Amino acid sequence: MRDADAASVSRVLIEGDMMGIPTHGVLRLSTYIQRLTNGAVDPLAVPLLEHRAAALAMVDGRNALGPVVAEAAVRAGLKMTAKTGIAYVGCHASNHLGAMIPYALKAVDAGYVMVAGTGASATMPPFGGAAARIGNNPLCIAAPCPDAPHFMLDMAMSVAARGKIRMARDAGQAIPEGWAVDADGQPTTDPAKALEGLLVAVGGHKGSGLSMGIDILANVMTGAASLDKVGSWSDAIDQPQHVGHFFLFIDAGRLIGTDAFLAAMRQFRNTIHATPAADPDHPVIMAGEREQMLRAQALTDGVPVKADVLRDVRRLADV
């Protein structure tokens, strides 16, 4: 890979570890490198930026690694927003892009609001369905405060991770209603049946509809593969994912003035922080604050990485 592209991928994965999202950290490096070496992903692809209007652009990822495609889109989107006050950049022919929140960091650093999302391979049934057709598509909404911490929501759509269901099974406990359906699409509280079945989206039809909406914004509108046509980055390890992403930026300063906007965001943060807490030991915080706190800690104390993951990274670096 080109150094600049390798740096993009490294930044996005290391930010994941720094912000307490190790599932989207350097843990992924081994699969990323496997996909680069087996021909699933093109290490030398140069994503192609195409402007479609002053505030609309597309990035043809040309099957590069996702962070290479997404960073090209974010760079273009921020530049366009400086001129037009708003920009939508859609990506297609891309792959897994890591966590969304490292991209949000760039938006809030530039002083812009960001709404972004990505497709993902189908792992959940649409509401009322008995087969996987929708992805656990993350949605990200970020907005700058005058100083850190900023507001940065990065949420996927499933109620719970499979790991939590495995823990319940091993502990002999039932899982709460609404976490999963069995192989026939019937709601279940039996963790064994849930593991044979499928995770479901938060809020039943709500999370299911939201996942569909993000599929449209990230995949359908960009000409990427949609719904169950999106490739799995891990199950179909030798195949391109054909996945899409979208990044929307808005300069709220153009709407109400930068000072007024930042003052309103400070007031927003203050109001959230001043909310009486259900547990006095856990003050109420904005989405993304925990991640930013962990990131600040990592910048001074170093990045925590599990021993086996670190061993893998070192082994890969020696190749």
Place this chain on the structure above:
Amino acid sequence: MRDADAASVSRVLIEGDMMGIPTHGVLRLSTYIQRLTNGAVDPLAVPLLEHRAAALAMVDGRNALGPVVAEAAVRAGLKMTAKTGIAYVGCHASNHLGAMIPYALKAVDAGYVMVAGTGASATMPPFGGAAARIGNNPLCIAAPCPDAPHFMLDMAMSVAARGKIRMARDAGQAIPEGWAVDADGQPTTDPAKALEGLLVAVGGHKGSGLSMGIDILANVMTGAASLDKVGSWSDAIDQPQHVGHFFLFIDAGRLIGTDAFLAAMRQFRNTIHATPAADPDHPVIMAGEREQMLRAQALTDGVPVKADVLRDVRRLADV
């Protein structure tokens, strides 16, 4: 009110009834009229449209009824999108706008994708909080298919309506985990304690974060009142709400060509419809399909309205 403004309000409320959302139908007329006559809302206000950039505009609602403000924003946004391919229109100094899905209808009729949302008075605690600070802010994502039904998600953030909790109490049943917290912010399955407490957002921190994100996009960015400063349309019946909305439109045809986009949306709908159903009597559908089916039925058979609501409407019409 001016005839055109009265027509906007009527359209939005009647669409609510036609689409099976009677909570946002002509049921609201009595409160709307009460707020018009007691001075809370200005019946003669003319919302002021201000362009901030080719694809950015603001509507100062000047304390008109919400549908009057929102329809002005949608009209402007659709016109801008025809030129620029994208538009964000933010509204402030507005009031309750009815359901979101009647506005989505206008966007899909124009062939555009819409992402929209509105603030609402604070009725839920942010995740981990013990007091109401966030609104049950709806989010709407809509996209046209080549023909009806189109994709139209219109979701609020609470897990369940208060009415469902009352029904559980009256039936002597517990409510599921995750629906509500008691007056101290502690999770409860006791419907009586839940009714003294607060509804919570879907998916815990996820729905809570999403509500905050919509508050930023609709309220903070537009200079409207935010979080617990948004007025209640019913509890503070003689006060303006100072609420904000946002409408974002994108012409996906400018990204990948109109024919390719509509063909991809048809494929999207086909895939959802072909999903094996958990219950064969309930085929899997896209968000908003049920609403469009009911609307088509209402257009031929008439609009179902409860007898007491109809009596109220007739009484109001006689005044």
